[in-house]
Amino acid sequence: MWKRLPLRFRLFLPTIGLLAATLLFGIFALEIFSPDQFENESEDAAGLVRTVTKGLNEALAVAENPEPTLEAFAAGIGSGDAIRYRKADVSVSRPKIRLSTDGVPGWFVSLLRIPNLSTAHPIVVGEKHVGDILFVPDLTPDLNEKWLGFLAIVLSGSALLVLAAVSAYLTTTLALRPLEQLGAGLARMQQGDYDSTIPLLGPPEIRKSCEEANQLARKLKRLAQDNRSMLRKLVSLQDDEREEIAKELHDELGPLLFAIRANAIALSGYSTDPDPEAPSNQLLEAAGAVQQASRRILEGLSPLYLEELGLEKSIETLLQNAHAALPSVATSAEVDPRLDSLDHLMSQTIYRVIQEAITNVIKHAQATTLSVVAAMRDSAVTIEVSDDGIGFSDNVLLGRGLTGMSDRSRALDGKLDLLREDGRTVVRCWLPLAGARAD
Ligand SMILES: Nc1ncnc2c1ncn2[C@@H]1O[C@H](COP(=O)(O)OP(=O)(O)OP(=O)(O)O)[C@@H](O)[C@H]1O
Ligand SMILES: [Mg+2]
Incomplete structure (x- = not known):
């Protein structure tokens, strides 16, 4: 009381x-x-x-x-x-x-x-x-x-x-106003707004606390910037490395796999055995499977067609692949064509977030519908991948997928939310356009 x-x-x-x-x-x-x-x-x-x-x-x-x-x-x-x-x-x-x-x-x-x-x-x-x-x-x-x-x-x-009541009311109102402003400033800081400074008002003790809170905001702003640029470096290093591995795999394994498959075709041409269990036919089938697996791995490592096809088409391809992997899932996409004009870092981030969210739906959601919406409004990009599946469990453990999505969006000063809305699981990512230009 x-x-x-x-x-x-x-x-x-x-x-x-x-x-x-x-x-x-x-x-x-x-x-x-x-x-x-x-x-x-x-x-x-x-x-x-x-x-x-x-x-x-x-x-x-x-x-x-x-x-x-x-x-x-x-x-x-x-x-x-x-x-x-x-x-x-x-x-x-x-x-x-x-x-x-x-x-x-x-x-x-x-x-x-x-x-x-x-x-x-x-x-x-x-x-x-x-x-x-x-x-x-x-x-x-x-x-x-x-x-x-x-x-x-x-x-x-x-x-x-x-x-006495009037004087207590006036005194406390005068003393509390700066304290309220200090509290509001700290709440803004907690939400990541380090730019609006707290006015230095009231008695010296409170003014000193406001000044210290402002210094803290400046320090936090610097730390947040450092953190963001570290994350950005980490993410782009990761991407570079993946691209390197993809290139190596493609250049080294591609010709070999092609040769195996060509020889297998030739072998099965010589063989008159129509039995699919015949070694030459099995070799051909295995070579085809390895080639497909290699293509899938390469696609996962580096979005090959992002530059050529643009975001809209690449996302459609992702959804087609998802449908092919799990035909029971009906997919739909709504991608703003203006997204194709974004710079490499931004489109790479959007693509990766959508790719990982789609993979998760296929892996975990047990959904029948999957929809992707990517739009540009109010100088920010909003991505929403939703499904009608089982939803996140209460004690969900973040794996590499969600952690990567979160790191990528934070690197661009954006944020990632995992929600359950109207019976659908929603992964919502917000990326400010200014975030890609920062630092
Ligand atoms: N759409 C979804 N519906 C239900 N659960 C999901 C969904 N997306 C993610 N999850 C849950 O969140 C967890 C974490 O996902 P995350 O992508 O981080 O890791 P993962 O998919 O398990 O492994 P990986 O590191 O290979 O991505 C999953 O294990 C799963 O339980
Ligand atoms: Mg995952």
Whole structure:
């Protein structure tokens, strides 16, 4: 939960916690200290009542005729709210404080634990308790004062919280924007885009990271270029070597095979034996098979007709050979004629990728249809070889074929994808035209 919380909220939460703690502490303090506060606030008046009571009792003690003095006092004090006189025979119960809770919520009143601060002070004439001076304080103003104080704390705390939230939001937005740009830059790098630099924004720590990421991009770009040119060298060395082997095979084996086949024909001409099992006929058949095998190997080693026939025709030939090898597979091709105008490296790559993909379909796919589409659009060549066979297994191991296809396309800054779309296995290769001109 905490891990998934955005930074803005992480900064915001402690502020909320702080405010909640302040409120709780305030409530706790109110509950603990408010009874004493109420008492302190009415202490002056209570003291005055005690003094008046003492004075009256002393005056009554020395008065010759205390009754009129008391009556005059009672009349003088009147039936005031806070201090009043009560005859002894009226009631003996302790008076209640005056408190109006209008406008103050009940939970707040009960939180305060308001003490009963009213007091009754006995008035004595001779030995007789004739009445009491009552002190009945009005705690309403104190209560209202405390409620307003509490409201002020809550409101100023909330205002503080909003301010802290706004400032946390702005600060994190300002600090996060460069971080987001750094992240986007790293993601671009991961996809092989090393050219767009990350802007140097924000605090120095983040600017330094952006600068380092830009340096990394420059280094990766150089490495990718080195890697590409190495691959290109490797691929063209491989092609040169294959061409060399093909030439040797053709020049050395070609005439010998031709001679064997010619002699076998001559031998079978002399023989009158029509039996196909006859040695001369078998020799002729074997010579023909070796010649065909040699042609197939030569074709695999070096695409003999690519230069002469062009890509379109060469691919058609590949498909015809595939159909001949596995007649149950129906083949189709759609090759952009503009591909014939491409340079040697590009057409060699296209041809090899298609050749290997077709070979794989014949070898592994158990397909009934095989289609090749090679098109040129948006300054790139797209090759797609698809079949309706069993598809790639989950734990497919790359052999020489797919590795070679991938190396060849990467050497030209392209990419190779193996997909399963609409029930068909698709080998898709994308080659940018600029890739062949690079380096
Ligand atoms: N069209 C396809 N349909 C199903 N599986 C395929 C297809 N193409 C390739 N594969 C699978 O991918 C694997 C790797 O192919 P890759 O061409 O790299 O090697 P290979 O054909 O086994 O051997 P080689 O090195 O002779 O090419 C194959 O063994 C096969 O299992
Ligand atoms: Mg293969």
